Amino acid sequence: MTDASRRRRRDAPRKGDLREQAILDAAEEQLGTRSLDDVTVESLARAAGITRNALYFYFGSKRDVLTALVGRTVEEIADDAATTEADTAAEPRERIAQAVRNTERSWARHGVVMRAAVELGAVIPEVGARWAETVERYIAAMTEVLSGAGLPGTGPGSAADVARALCWMTERTLYHASAAGNDLSRASEVCIGIWHRMLP
Template sequence: MTAATSGKRRQGPRKGDLREKAILDAAEELLGREGVELMTVESIAKGAGISRASLYFYFGSKLEVLTALVGRTVDALAAQAEVAEAADESVEDVVRASVRHTANSWREHGLVMRAAVDLTPVTPAIRGLWTGTVNRYAAAMTEVLARAGVPDPAVAEALCWMTERTFYWASVNGDDLDRTADICAQIWCATIRGNN
């Protein structure tokens, strides 16, 4: 009798899910060592501990692996946007916390996020994932800013794209991400105060 016929649910992740995670983890690690250009399907498969043929069971190309890796990362970012929108703290505190979360995301997944920005002009699937995430943040922050009397969605959108680009360049240049977060938060808060 199988788990399906006995009414019991399988505990833990499926083997395929673990392999897919290993592939994405290997690709993220390779971004740091080889970069997008030098990374190959072969090097990703080797890093995941599987054969190249096995990798093709899950992904059809290196670009599909990178797209899934960006997707995994932006899922975590989208969850942060929902937290910001639901927070009941002061608007400036929500802004500061959101920018700190952004800094932490760039610290933890900066290589993936930089690759996403770099691949956006040439990869429609990644462009959709990345711009969708920034737009989701802008929508959440529009709600937050509206509580402070700044209802224009264009303000939140401009500030979100400014923040994205500022962190991108800080990550590229190896700048202090905490200082970058402080500067971005100051700009957000100055905008809020200037509109009241």
């Protein structure tokens, strides 16, 4: 076996990883077409093309599946926050607009999972913690953006306080727009306008 073929074999996803992803994909698809209560271990296993017992090899319960699904989604959102942090060459107004549009894009792609994360956060501590960590990641990125724009570092109206309030405002505004089937781009433009008004 050549080095190249060994490397290809090592880089190829394992069968178990593919099955786990199929279960998570099935969960995301089902969240878009049925209520949370109607998503069952049986329905997930059937949609993933495996038996109920096989699903239990990867996840201990429906709750574990949903927790892993939220985890997969928030990793993508965290990557967007990292992009905002890294883009220090852009003007604050551009960075703010891009950050909100990235968030809008996540809601457009994964709205069913993100709504489930908001709604399950109070009853599944792991989901609530992952969701809060993700918002905190954006708060840290936006605090840096607002500090660079001239907001103070301490006291009322500090960059950190404003970033926290406006990140949660953006999260809740897009959540409601997604849940109601409203225009996400309009909701995000409203949020961008409010963020921009807070700049010195």
